[in-house]
Amino acid sequence: xxxxxLFTQVGIREEKASAAxxxxxxxxxxxxxxxxxxxILGCLLADVIATKDPAYLDLMNYTKAPNGEFLFGTDTxxxxxFSCIWHGGRVSLFIGxxxxxxxxxxxxxxxxxxxxxxxxxxxxxxRVTEIFLSVPGLLVILFIQxxxxxxxxVSLSVVIGITSWYSIAKVIRTEVRQIRKSEYVIASQCMGGxxxxxxxxxxxxxxxxxxxxxxxxxxxxxxxxESTLSFMGMGLPLDVISWGSMLSLSERALMTKAWWIILxxxxxxxxxxxxxTNIGNWLRQTANRKESNL
Amino acid sequence: MTIKRSRAAYYGKKLLIFLxxxxxxxMTVFVISRLxxxxxxxxxxxxxxxxxxxxxxxxxxNKLGLNDPIPTQYIRWAQNALKGEFGISxxxxxDVVQVIAKRMNNTLILGGIGFVLTFAGSLLLGILCAWFEDxxxxxxxxxxxxxxxxxxxxxxxxxxxxxxxxxxxxxxxSGAYSVGKADDLMDRIIHLILPMIVVIIEHLWYYAYMIRNxxxxxxxxxxxxxxxxxxxxxxxxxxxxxLRNILPTYISLMAISVxxxxxxxxxxxxVFSYPGIGTLSYESARYAxxxxxxxxxxxxxxxxxxxxxxGQIINERxxxxxxxxxxxxxxxxxxx
Amino acid sequence: MDNAIVTxxxxxxxxxxxxxxxxxxxxxxxxxxxxxxxxGLVGESGSGKSTVARCIMNIYQPTAGEILFHDVNTCDKTxxxxxxxxxxxxxxxxxxxxxxxxxxxxxxxxxxxxxxxxNHITPPRGSYREEAAFQLRYVGxxxxxxxxxxxxxxxxxxxxxxxxxxxxxEPELLVADEPIASLDVSIQxxxxxxxxxxxxxxxxxxxxxxxxxxxxxxxCDRIGVMYRGKLVELAETAELFAHPLHPYTQMLxxxxxxxxxxxxxxxxxxxxxxxxxxxxxxxxxxRPNHFVLTKEAAL
Numbered sequence: 001x002x003x004x005x006l007f008t009q010v011g012i013r014e015e016k017a018s019a020a021x022x023x024x025x026x027x028x029x030x031x032x033x034x035x036x037x038x039x040i041l042g043c044l045l046a047d048v049i050a051t052k053d054p055a056y057l058d059l060m061n062y063t064k065a066p067n068g069e070f071l072f073g074t075d076t077x078x079x080x081x082f083s084c085i086w087h088g089g090r091v092s093l094f095i096g097x098x099x100x101x102x103x104x105x106x107x108x109x110x111x112x113x114x115x116x117x118x119x120x121x122x123x124x125x126x127r128v129t130e131i132f133l134s135v136p137g138l139l140v141i142l143f144i145q146x147x148x149x150x151x152x153x154v155s156l157s158v159v160i161g162i163t164s165w166y167s168i169a170k171v172i173r174t175e176v177r178q179i180r181k182s183e184y185v186i187a188s189q190c191m192g193g194x195x196x197x198x199x200x201x202x203x204x205x206x207x208x209x210x211x212x213x214x215x216x217x218x219x220x221x222x223x224x225x226e227s228t229l230s231f232m233g234m235g236l237p238l239d240v241i242s243w244g245s246m247l248s249l250s251e252r253a254l255m256t257k258a259w260w261i262i263l264x265x266x267x268x269x270x271x272x273x274x275x276x277t278n279i280g281n282w283l284r285q286t287a288n289r290k291e292s293n294l
Numbered sequence: 295m296t297i298k299r300s301r302a303a304y305y306g307k308k309l310l311i312f313l314x315x316x317x318x319x320x321m322t323v324f325v326i327s328r329l330x331x332x333x334x335x336x337x338x339x340x341x342x343x344x345x346x347x348x349x350x351x352x353x354x355x356n357k358l359g360l361n362d363p364i365p366t367q368y369i370r371w372a373q374n375a376l377k378g379e380f381g382i383s384x385x386x387x388x389d390v391v392q393v394i395a396k397r398m399n400n401t402l403i404l405g406g407i408g409f410v411l412t413f414a415g416s417l418l419l420g421i422l423c424a425w426f427e428d429x430x431x432x433x434x435x436x437x438x439x440x441x442x443x444x445x446x447x448x449x450x451x452x453x454x455x456x457x458x459x460x461x462x463x464x465x466x467x468s469g470a471y472s473v474g475k476a477d478d479l480m481d482r483i484i485h486l487i488l489p490m491i492v493v494i495i496e497h498l499w500y501y502a503y504m505i506r507n508x509x510x511x512x513x514x515x516x517x518x519x520x521x522x523x524x525x526x527x528x529x530x531x532x533x534x535x536x537l538r539n540i541l542p543t544y545i546s547l548m549a550i551s552v553x554x555x556x557x558x559x560x561x562x563x564x565v566f567s568y569p570g571i572g573t574l575s576y577e578s579a580r581y582a583x584x585x586x587x588x589x590x591x592x593x594x595x596x597x598x599x600x601x602x603x604x605g606q607i608i609n610e611r612x613x614x615x616x617x618x619x620x621x622x623x624x625x626x627x628x629x630x
Numbered sequence: 631m632d633n634a635i636v637t638x639x640x641x642x643x644x645x646x647x648x649x650x651x652x653x654x655x656x657x658x659x660x661x662x663x664x665x666x667x668x669x670g671l672v673g674e675s676g677s678g679k680s681t682v683a684r685c686i687m688n689i690y691q692p693t694a695g696e697i698l699f700h701d702v703n704t705c706d707k708t709x710x711x712x713x714x715x716x717x718x719x720x721x722x723x724x725x726x727x728x729x730x731x732x733x734x735x736x737x738x739x740x741x742x743x744x745x746x747x748x749n750h751i752t753p754p755r756g757s758y759r760e761e762a763a764f765q766l767r768y769v770g771x772x773x774x775x776x777x778x779x780x781x782x783x784x785x786x787x788x789x790x791x792x793x794x795x796x797x798x799x800e801p802e803l804l805v806a807d808e809p810i811a812s813l814d815v816s817i818q819x820x821x822x823x824x825x826x827x828x829x830x831x832x833x834x835x836x837x838x839x840x841x842x843x844x845x846x847x848x849x850c851d852r853i854g855v856m857y858r859g860k861l862v863e864l865a866e867t868a869e870l871f872a873h874p875l876h877p878y879t880q881m882l883x884x885x886x887x888x889x890x891x892x893x894x895x896x897x898x899x900x901x902x903x904x905x906x907x908x909x910x911x912x913x914x915x916x917r918p919n920h921f922v923l924t925k926e927a928a929l
Contacts, residue, residue: 182730183731184730184732184733187723190688190718191745191748192715193744201736
């Protein structure tokens with residue numbers, strides 16, 4: 001009896017299957033990246049691709065189903081949806097990235113301060129975030145909107161940004177608290193490394209991989225929030241074209257059974273969100289690679 | 295004796311944290327809501343506000359006590375609230391408790407049933423995926439779940455309305471019951487179907503995926519191999535051992551998410567024009583209906599804080615390491 | 631005694647574990663380290679050796695007592711601030727666990743150059759990389775390691791990198807906190823030899839913390855024995871090994887294995903586990919330069 005047979009008899013764990021599973025888990029989500037790049041390119045080249053002026057209200061051709069002239073049809077105001085998709089995508093993507101930039105910046109500062117300070121300050125800071133979290137998110141957004149005045153692309157990004165940093169901050173804080181007692185941080189402090197030096201050279205490289213996937217997920221949820229807010233009439237007004245504001249026409253579209261007004265922008269939105277999610281999940285798996293050791 | 299006392303101290307501390315959080319929450323909401331430039335008179339007098347003279351407005355403000363400094367207003371509110379009086383709604387000109395009570399049931403039905411179904415469904419789905427790990431079923435469900443969890447709630451609702459109400463005309467698209475049929479159970483159920491589907495689908499995969507991964511982690515543990523070598527069947531190992539080990543963590547997780555699922559129905563409520571707390575809180579924030587806003591925020595806030603603490607307690611009870619870690623973390627224990 | 635580089639006076643450090651429990655990690659100890667001396671600190675786990683090292687390096691603020699580095703009272707915050715630069719360059723620390731004392735995400739070249747970058751020292755050999763390569767050669771490693779990550783190296787190599795990092799500041803005092811405890815025996819010898827060699831070339835002082843008495847005997851000039859936060863005995867190496875006076879030291883010495891099997895087998899053994907030693911008494915000079923913690927005036 002060979003060794004291999006012996007092992008199969010007592011039930012060796014199948015190595016091959018797990019190795020294949022790991023491989024499939026780690027492989028780049030090429031399809032998602034390709035689609036994402038296509039969407040981004042399409043939005044950047046909106047002026048070339050768009051067949052019509054997206055802001056032009058064609059009163060003769062409102063609520064037209066997709067046809068040769070209007071590839072995706074027109075909305076209830078007579079705007080060409082095909083052109084609106086690419087121009088509106090710019091706004092949606094911009095809000096996604098800008099809001100994430102804001103929230104990540106706040107999260108890094110807040111999380112590292114909380115992580116590095118004494119227990120007392122840390123507990124207080126974390127309690128404060130919990131209290132903020134217990135106010136319904138939509139209400140907070142409404143309040144801030146009311147304070148900032150009429151919604152613009154930038155103000156909406158700010159609103160979404162300052163309401164979506166808690167989870168990243170929490171992760172950073174935990175990571176920092178774990179690392180800050182480690183010996184290389186102590187060594188660096190002994191050598192005279194300032195807080196910023198330690199943060200930049202020792203803490204940041206360690207938590208960046210941990211938060212990378214959360215950052216991508218944040219882009220995703222920022223884009224989703226934009227569309228939801230605009231749909232509910234709390235976000236961008238109709239004349240600022242974004243995927244969300246396009247969808248805010250849906251109630252009127254429902255009455256006339258104009259399915260393309262609802263389905264087409266929504267389809268693009270969902271595809272974008274799915275791509276971002278896949279990329280985010282891939283990032284999370286690569287970040288966990290060392291721990292899981294599968 | 296000492297154990298009892300320390301346990302009392304433990305719960306006392308949690309209670310204290312709870313109370314302080316609630317007080318801070320009420321202050322935050324109170325101050326922020328009053329900092330917004332929205333005019334509460336608009337909620338009270340509606341369109342008439344535009345025709346009112348400056349003196350009239352001033353008089354109305356004084357009457358509603360809006361001219362006092364914010365701390366005075368807060369203290370007055372807090373004193374009344376402790377007595378159980380939460381003031382009147384500017385918009386409905388009624389005691390806020392009455393306005394809410396009418397709508398509370400609707401939200402509780404939608405969120406509560408949604409929560410139970412989500413809880414059960416995700417457990418089933420998670421076990422199913424873990425049982426058939428890496429099979430086509432598991433892969434299909436994972437892909438499907440990822441896509442579904444990406445769909446924004448409002449758009450999903452719209453698509454459902456488009457299909458089932460506009461195209462097929464099977465189900466009603468709005469409200470909690472048809473006019474004059476408030477007591478008809480069947481009618482209510484029919485109105486509930488679509489919003490319920492949205493509530494469940496939106497949360498289902500998040501928890502199902504978590505269960506799936508937890509089980510897969512558990513299945514990799516060495517004791518499973520031991521059970522296998524003892525001759526236990528796959529079903530016995532899965533249900534008697536693995537599930538039992540992950541259930542406590544899952545329950546604490548669900549405790550934390552109670553307020554998110556029950557309270558997070560406002561988008562669904564808005565799209566389906568479902569008369570619940572969600573639409574109410576949206577209105578109250580929009581039109582600066584202060585008293586209404588306060589009680590709604592306090593209600594959701596208190597449930598969130600309460601269930602968070604419950605979740606923490608469950609966690610610490612099941613897994614003493616959670617607390618032990620905190621101790622290690624907070625004190626510098628040196629070696630050598 | 632004018633040559634003292636470090637003077638520890640009545641150092642006490644307590645850890646507060648909870649509101650009620652307080653642990654005296656270091657309890658009223660005093661000693662000095664001379665210029666160019668290798669001072670060994672031995673004792674079992676939990677006896678407070680590392681706490682002493684960390685107090686000397688200003689990682690912990692002592693509860694009581696003072697520590698003088700040259701003439702600077704490092705426990706005094708204003709004095710520390712005024713001499714920050716001197717203190718941060720002239721004292722360097724080496725940890726027990728080389729894996730955690732080096733940042734896993736930095737390359738060796740960056741690790742060695744880090745203290746120079748922090749303190750804005752212009753590298754004497756042109757670039758930081760050159761300087762790192764020089765220090766690396768100095769501790770007996772190849773330049774090829776400059777672009778490696780700590781996880782790609784063995785424990786001994788990592789410890790050499792840690793030493794190179796400390797040396798790049800040309801310190802006057804090297805505090806080595808059990809630098810050999812987590813290494814293989816053969817590697818331990820290499821590192822100890824490296825310490826000895828470097829000390830001869832540079833002439834700096836070393837506070838060497840260990841629990842392996844054989845290594846300490848080989849390396850150190852003077853030895854302090856710690857037991858439960860107290861310094862129980864302090865003497866020159868030869869003197870200590872020839873005339874151990876405190877019972878705890880005697881027990882420690884009796885536990886050293888001899889590299890001779892027959893002698894080793896016949897050696898009387900003490901049951902070390904149940905032994906509790908007295909930590910009362912005062913620190914007295916019983917023999918010339920030989921201090922013992924004792925109650926009686928003479929032994």
